[in-house]
Amino acid sequence: MKSLILHTATRLMIGVLILFSLFLFFRGHDEPGGGFIGGLVGAGAFTLYAIAFGTEATRKVLRIDPITLIALGLLSLVVSGLIPMFLNEPFLTGKWLFIEWGAMETKLSTPLLFDIGVYLCVVGFIVTVIFSLEEE
Amino acid sequence: MLIVIAVIFVVALVSPWIHRVFREKSGWVLALLPLGSFIYLASWLPHIAGGNVVQESTAWVSMALFNVDLAFYLDGLSLMFGLIITGIGTFIVLYGSGYLGGDANLPRFYCAVLLFMGSMLGVVLADNLISIFVFWELTSFTSFILIGYSHEQENSRKAALQALLVTGIGGLALLAGLVLMGFASGHWEVSTLLNEGNIVRDHPHYVAILILVLAGAFTKSAQFPFSFWLPGAMAAPTPVSAYLHSATMVKAGVYLLARMNPVLGSTEIWLLLVGGFGLATLLISAWLALSFTDMKQILAYSTVMALGTMMMLIGLGTELAMEGLAVYILSHAMYKGALFMVAGAVDHEAGTRDVLKLGGLRSLMPISFVAAALAAISMAGIPPLYGFIAKEIVYEAALGAPLWSVLVIIVAVIANIAIVAASAIVVIRPFLGKKVETPKKAHEAPLSMWIGPLTLAVLGVLLGVLPFLVDKALMVPVASSVYGAPLDFYLSLWHGINLPLILSLLTLAGGILVYRNWDGLRESSPMRLYQTGFAQFPISGYDGLVSGLLGFAGLQTRFFQNGLMANYLITILATLLIAVGYTFITRSGLIWDPSFENVLVQEWALTIGIFTSLGIMLAFGHSRLTMVIGAGVVGFALALIYLMHGAADLAMTQVLVETLTVILVVLVLIHVPRIKDARSATSRVRDAGVAVAAGVMMTLLIFAVTAAPFDAFISEFYAEASYPLAHGRNIVNVILVDFRALDTMGEVVVVAIAGLAVYALIKMKRFGSSGLSKAGGAESSNAASKQGKSS
Numbered sequence: 043m044k045s046l047i048l049h050t051a052t053r054l055m056i057g058v059l060i061l062f063s064l065f066l067f068f069r070g071h072d073e074p075g076g077g078f079i080g081g082l083v084g085a086g087a088f089t090l091y092a093i094a095f096g097t098e099a100t101r102k103v104l105r106i107d108p109i110t111l112i113a114l115g116l117l118s119l120v121v122s123g124l125i126p127m128f129l130n131e132p133f134l135t136g137k138w139l140f141i142e143w144g145a146m147e148t149k150l151s152t153p154l155l156f157d158i159g160v161y162l163c164v165v166g167f168i169v170t171v172i173f174s175l176e177e178e
Numbered sequence: 179m180l181i182v183i184a185v186i187f188v189v190a191l192v193s194p195w196i197h198r199v200f201r202e203k204s205g206w207v208l209a210l211l212p213l214g215s216f217i218y219l220a221s222w223l224p225h226i227a228g229g230n231v232v233q234e235s236t237a238w239v240s241m242a243l244f245n246v247d248l249a250f251y252l253d254g255l256s257l258m259f260g261l262i263i264t265g266i267g268t269f270i271v272l273y274g275s276g277y278l279g280g281d282a283n284l285p286r287f288y289c290a291v292l293l294f295m296g297s298m299l300g301v302v303l304a305d306n307l308i309s310i311f312v313f314w315e316l317t318s319f320t321s322f323i324l325i326g327y328s329h330e331q332e333n334s335r336k337a338a339l340q341a342l343l344v345t346g347i348g349g350l351a352l353l354a355g356l357v358l359m360g361f362a363s364g365h366w367e368v369s370t371l372l373n374e375g376n377i378v379r380d381h382p383h384y385v386a387i388l389i390l391v392l393a394g395a396f397t398k399s400a401q402f403p404f405s406f407w408l409p410g411a412m413a414a415p416t417p418v419s420a421y422l423h424s425a426t427m428v429k430a431g432v433y434l435l436a437r438m439n440p441v442l443g444s445t446e447i448w449l450l451l452v453g454g455f456g457l458a459t460l461l462i463s464a465w466l467a468l469s470f471t472d473m474k475q476i477l478a479y480s481t482v483m484a485l486g487t488m489m490m491l492i493g494l495g496t497e498l499a500m501e502g503l504a505v506y507i508l509s510h511a512m513y514k515g516a517l518f519m520v521a522g523a524v525d526h527e528a529g530t531r532d533v534l535k536l537g538g539l540r541s542l543m544p545i546s547f548v549a550a551a552l553a554a555i556s557m558a559g560i561p562p563l564y565g566f567i568a569k570e571i572v573y574e575a576a577l578g579a580p581l582w583s584v585l586v587i588i589v590a591v592i593a594n595i596a597i598v599a600a601s602a603i604v605v606i607r608p609f610l611g612k613k614v615e616t617p618k619k620a621h622e623a624p625l626s627m628w629i630g631p632l633t634l635a636v637l638g639v640l641l642g643v644l645p646f647l648v649d650k651a652l653m654v655p656v657a658s659s660v661y662g663a664p665l666d667f668y669l670s671l672w673h674g675i676n677l678p679l680i681l682s683l684l685t686l687a688g689g690i691l692v693y694r695n696w697d698g699l700r701e702s703s704p705m706r707l708y709q710t711g712f713a714q715f716p717i718s719g720y721d722g723l724v725s726g727l728l729g730f731a732g733l734q735t736r737f738f739q740n741g742l743m744a745n746y747l748i749t750i751l752a753t754l755l756i757a758v759g760y761t762f763i764t765r766s767g768l769i770w771d772p773s774f775e776n777v778l779v780q781e782w783a784l785t786i787g788i789f790t791s792l793g794i795m796l797a798f799g800h801s802r803l804t805m806v807i808g809a810g811v812v813g814f815a816l817a818l819i820y821l822m823h824g825a826a827d828l829a830m831t832q833v834l835v836e837t838l839t840v841i842l843v844v845l846v847l848i849h850v851p852r853i854k855d856a857r858s859a860t861s862r863v864r865d866a867g868v869a870v871a872a873g874v875m876m877t878l879l880i881f882a883v884t885a886a887p888f889d890a891f892i893s894e895f896y897a898e899a900s901y902p903l904a905h906g907r908n909i910v911n912v913i914l915v916d917f918r919a920l921d922t923m924g925e926v927v928v929v930a931i932a933g934l935a936v937y938a939l940i941k942m943k944r945f946g947s948s949g950l951s952k953a954g955g956a957e958s959s960n961a962a963s964k965q966g967k968s969s
Binding site: 066070071072073074075076077078079082083085086089093108109112115116119123127130131132133134136138149151153154156157159160163164166167168170171172174175176178 | 236237238239240826827830831834835837838841842845846849904905906907908910911912914915916919920922923926927929930932933934936937940941943
């Protein structure tokens with residue numbers, strides 16, 4: 043779509059939107075947000091970009107084929123389920139790793155990996171559909 | 179054992195990269211994996227020979243009713259199958275690297291064949307009924323990929339699908355049988371079931387269990403009339419045929435019934451069904467082999483005959499039959515694997531595998547000739563090869579059959595006459611006689627392609643001359659585990675002059691006679707009729723079933739999905755009205771107890787706002803865009819309601835999904851041509867009626883639901899357990915990614931598949947497909963946007 047306002051606004055917005063989607067994603071375990079919502083915002087960012095600059099430019103910005111994103115997402119889901127099995131626990135049991143950085147604490151976990159999978163699948167799905175429809 | 183299977187799966191997945199590093203040498207590198215597994219399994223030989231078993235178990239899925247554990251059980255039977263799978267697998271990986279060398283899809287072959295190997299090992303080692311089924315299905319799936327290796331060719335796609343459908347349907351029956359068996363006995367581990375067989379046999383569901391399990395085993399192991407998929411699967415590259423369709427996968431059914439013999443066997447119906455189907459299969463397919471001139475087809479039907487023999491032996495269930503089964507399986511794996519690989523080598527080097535177009539290859543391909551000759555002599559059952567010992571015991575077992583032993587032995591001899599002739603055909607025709615002009619200038623196959631067949635063929639000689647090498651170490655444990663009680667025997671070439679030996683001589687003489695008259699026999703009209711009846715007819719039956727099913731699917735698709743959205747809505751809403759309305763009225767009855775006391779002012783305002791804006795849009799908006807936006811407004815208003823009740827996550831999701839849905843629908847609508855509303859006045863009234871009725875029903879339903887007391891047990895549990903158990907304060911997210919992660923996983927997979935379907939359908943349209951797929955593209959994207967909404 044040729045519109046100077048849309049172009050300028052999109053250029054400014056896309057970074058903010060992606061940051062916001064990551065923000066929503068990471069705070070998701072304790073406050074409203076998470077992989078699904080974060081993924082929707084992320085997909086919204088690329089949808090906006092696709093409307094403003096077309097799909098070819100968006101593919102360049104995205105760098106990865108959206109279908110690959112879906113595949114990576116499914117892989118994360120499966121891996122997050124398999125990790126506990128190697129620790130002799132049932133499929134998809136949540137496993138946690140707490141890393142202390144002085145006063146700070148980082149929590150790594152298989153549910154986090156699972157949520158990353160959800161995020162990637164949601165982004166991949168919506169962008170795939172948008173691209174397919176736009177490129178028709 | 180779990181580690182071995184896991185390593186095979188992991189290496190399978192990274193094998194394309196291994197191939198990228200080692201290039202032409204990758205076959206030799208990857209062959210180390212099955213070789214290592216073979217050595218690992220072989221290291222258990224002394225332990226198993228001592229009458230012991232090995233068990234291990236890892237928790238997988240735990241449920242209230244039963245557990246699905248990754249439990250493994252190694253005894254004589256599973257050890258022999260494991261050794262065959264990994265041993266022949268080693269040669270197949272090498273052979274594949276030569277046969278498919280230079281092919282761009284070679285990495286895919288490595289990946290699929292190793293995945294298959296892991297799955298097949300899983301089938302024979304698994305102890306838990308459900309995990310047996312899971313590995314069983316994995317073998318069907320990997321076999322589908324391997325048969326369809328040359329996926330550009332229609333016949334290989336068709337053969338792959340045919341094998342998948344036949345074995346897949348059998349697999350579903352098997353699942354039902356295994357579940358029924360588990361519930362009937364209360365045991366889900368084969369190792370415990372082996373001692374509790376009488377519970378299953380005395381259970382009122384025994385016959386049902388038996389028939390379901392047999393349906394799985396007979397389809398997988400190509401018993402008549404399901405045998406047609408196996409010769410069809412010869413469309414696969416030869417390494418695949420040699421591995422899956424002679425030595426391993428097709429024996430999964432044999433393995434299963436051998437495994438289950440102590441549980442389900444030794445009843446009259448078992449004897450009749452397993453023995454009967456086996457006997458019919460071995461007779462029919464042995465002679466079918468003689469109606470073909472393609473080496474792989476001949477070998478395929480002789481494999482079906484061998485599978486029939488194994489089934490018959492399992493059915494007989496006597497000590498001798500078990501002994502024969504053990505020896506026959508081992509000897510068959512060796513000679514048939516070798517013969518298939520040689521057939522592939524001939525095809526590869528000479529350009530054809532039609533025996534009529536081949537001849538005199540012995541001087542050009544001397545090593546392959548030696549391998550083929552030794553393997554064929556073993557198949558024909560001529561001393562001093564291992565195949566001779568196998569056939570002798572089969573005859574002995576047939577003579578000792580508990581029922582109709584005269585019939586059984588006559589059938590066995592008649593079938594083996596055909597097999598002797600077939601053995602002669604596959605080795606004498608291509609290799610002896612005078613040289614024939616072949617499509618390619620033939621020369622010896624590379625080392626990677628002859629080492630396997632030669633080793634297997636020589637092994638057949640070695641074990642024939644020195645049978646004691648394996649009888650105490652492997653054959654006795656195998657026969658004992660199938661029999662369900664310890665057996666003891668030893669094997670030898672010479673039994674003195676007895677009835678089996680005389681029958682063997684008779685078989686050999688008959689076979690030579692048939693071979694000499696083969697050309698006339700093959701072209702004769704009874705043989706043609708025989709082939710039509712037993713080889714073509716089941717295929718036509720299958721084709722008829724499939725096309726009938728497709729026709730029916732097309733019919734009901736055209737009826738329900740005729741392209742008119744209004745029809746879809748009517749169908750969906752009418753079904754909803756009838757199904758939900760009926761249940762609602764009969765089960766709960768109307769409850770009319772609305773109370774509006776607790777409704778806040780802003781809620782009233784919002785509701786009235788929604789209805790007014792909707793009304794205005796519907797009354798005055800005639801463009802589709804207005805209507806889409808109208809629907810969007812309702813969605814946003816709903817998000818507000820969620821927010822008022824403190825459901826921030828739901829509200830955010832609703833807003834985002836609503837936004838994206840509007841964009842998606844608009845993108846679809848751009849491509850849909852404008853259609854004038856041509857409905858008649860009556861159909862408008864009908865539509866309005868259905869719409870109002872559905873609305874009224876939903877309203878009444880909500881009143882009834884809200885009138886029921888709210889049970890806060892589950893939400894309280896999640897609120898309390900969320901942080902201590904899952905380290906998260908956002909209950910919605912914790913439920914999604916932890917407590918109910920399996921549900922989420924299912925939903926995400928649906929989203930992924932929907933995405934791929936949209937992509938495929940829209941691309942199909944661009945490549946100028948028919949009008950049907952055009953409609954499909956628009957449909958599915960609508961379905962996809964709905965999907966987005968509902969998730």
